[in-house]
Amino acid sequence: MAQPSVKLTYFDGKGRAELARLLFTYGGLPFVDERVPHADFPTLKPTLPLGQLPVLEVDGTVYAQSTAIARYAAKLAGLCPSDPVEALKADMFSCTLSDLEGPFVDIMFKTKDETEKAEKIKTFVEETVPKSFGALEKLVQGKFILGDKLSFADLQFFDVVENKLKWGIPTFSMGAFPKLAAVVANVKAEPKIAAYLSKQ
Amino acid sequence: MAQPSVKLTYFDGKGRAELARLLFTYGGLPFVDERVPHADFPTLKPTLPLGQLPVLEVDGTVYAQSTAIARYAAKLAGLCPSDPVEALKADMFSCTLSDLEGPFVDIMFKTKDETEKAEKIKTFVEETVPKSFGALEKLVQGKFILGDKLSFADLQFFDVVENKLKWGIPTFSMGAFPKLAAVVANVKAEPKIAAYLSKQ
Known part of the structure; x- marks a missing residue:
């Protein structure tokens, strides 16, 4: 399976994105760690699937929900038990x-x-x-x-x-x-x- | 894999247990659907892993958290996408x-x-x-x-x-x-x- 092209977008803080960052890092999975200034959020908000950050862009499609994003990262990192x-x-x-x-x-x-x-x-x-x-x-x-x-x-x-x-x-x-x-x-x-x- | 012995325990209502019941049912997975009268809960509570219902007993071990239980049921039912x-x-x-x-x-x-x-x-x-x-x-x-x-x-x-x-x-x-x-x-x-x- 080809490595997906992944970009994680969040504010410049840990908050709801750090778990995904840790999971991608542990898995050795390259990702763009985009940090958005708070001042830019009002412009960005209407373009987001649920009007919230973080979002994850995978091969050009944008997904939301921090827990869903973390699960995706965990799967790619081999950290979801198969049993x-x-x-x-x-x-x-x-x-x-x-x-x-x-x-x-x-x-x-x-x-x-x-x-x-x-x-x-x-x-x-x-x-x-x-x-x-x-x-x-x-x-x-x-x-x-x-x-x-x-x-x-x-x-x-x-x-x-x-x-x-x-x-x-x-x-x-x-x-x-x-x-x-x-x-x-x-x-x-x-x-x-x-x-x-x-x-x- | 041998079929696990599964018992779902909750009150006699839908609430936080019905999704697991639907998932087990869809998967054709036999499970004991134990319904506890509200009056019995104070006695039961101290014996529960997190003091909450629902719980799921799998081959003799008791697990809690409705979302975790639903995910387990979904996996067994083949309803978690592999991609x-x-x-x-x-x-x-x-x-x-x-x-x-x-x-x-x-x-x-x-x-x-x-x-x-x-x-x-x-x-x-x-x-x-x-x-x-x-x-x-x-x-x-x-x-x-x-x-x-x-x-x-x-x-x-x-x-x-x-x-x-x-x-x-x-x-x-x-x-x-x-x-x-x-x-x-x-x-x-x-x-x-x-x-x-x-x-x-």
């Missing part, structure tokens, strides 16, 4: 992380009042995240979520912790979740990921 | 439908004040849904979303329209989206789906 039950485990993990996105975006980008924001962060850090992470900690089967073999869920977990939780809530700690903390460290130590991170 | 770009199209469609879930659940199950509820329904039906469906309408490639071949995204679309939107908002109409309306009708006419629906 249906292994894929179910990875997907269960992935969906649980996605469930944290709503409250996180609400706190970070929609809650303007500082007192209200502090209260929401407290609930998120002391209740919401521990509830999910406590369950996920029990599912980790080894060096990575599925054991020895890296999957897209490991890179998604790394992205959620390093680029979202620790970015938005600098006091956030993984101390209570040693297996999950090890997954993050193991992803970070993967040579292609380490090389990518060292350039940032 | 990465076709899968990207189906996933883009699927993610756009999932984005409607948050506001829909908020309106139906969290908004108690009737005036507020009516206002939210108005915005949802007149703005939110048309924005998504207008974009999705342009993506439909034939009898089904991807053309001639049924995929999980078609069954998901059917479930969202028939079991969620039309159930929650009886006045909801697909009139403005003829291609999407045809997808719903074509799913309904699939012999295995038609047989399943006739028994309800």
Whole structure:
């Protein structure tokens, strides 16, 4: 199969595009990493399939939805388990992380009042995240979520912790979740990921 | 591969389990369709991986997250496109439908004040849904979303329209989206789906 010509378009930040960047990078798949200034977005918006970024252009056709784009990148990178039950485990993990996105975006980008924001962060850090992470900690089967073999869920977990939780809530700690903390460290130590991170 | 022993557990309703039921049914995959009375949930909750229903037991191990369960069912039913770009199209469609879930659940199950509820329904039906469906309408490639071949995204679309939107908002109409309306009708006419629906 010929290598597709791929261009990922997003703002100049990590946000909803970094997971796809990590997956393409891990897979050694060349892609154009187009960064759009926020000021250009109003002009761009009407041309986008869903009026949103990121979008991915594959051989000239433009697709939207960050999760769909990440799945495509994961498939090309060989990070989607072929066994249906292994894929179910990875997907269960992935969906649980996605469930944290709503409250996180609400706190970070929609809650303007500082007192209200502090209260929401407290609930998120002391209740919401521990509830999910406590369950996920029990599912980790080894060096990575599925054991020895890296999957897209490991890179998604790394992205959620390093680029979202620790970015938005600098006091956030993984101390209570040693297996999950090890997954993050193991992803970070993967040579292609380490090389990518060292350039940032 | 031996047929896995599968049990789907949910409340006695469609909700977050019906898509998996439709996918297993379409795939001709036998599964135990366990329905739990609401009164039994408090006892069951602490035993569930994430404290939530639905769960799927596969050969004795219990997995959670409705989207992960539906993907597993879709894989077994042969409804996940093997071509990465076709899968990207189906996933883009699927993610756009999932984005409607948050506001829909908020309106139906969290908004108690009737005036507020009516206002939210108005915005949802007149703005939110048309924005998504207008974009999705342009993506439909034939009898089904991807053309001639049924995929999980078609069954998901059917479930969202028939079991969620039309159930929650009886006045909801697909009139403005003829291609999407045809997808719903074509799913309904699939012999295995038609047989399943006739028994309800």
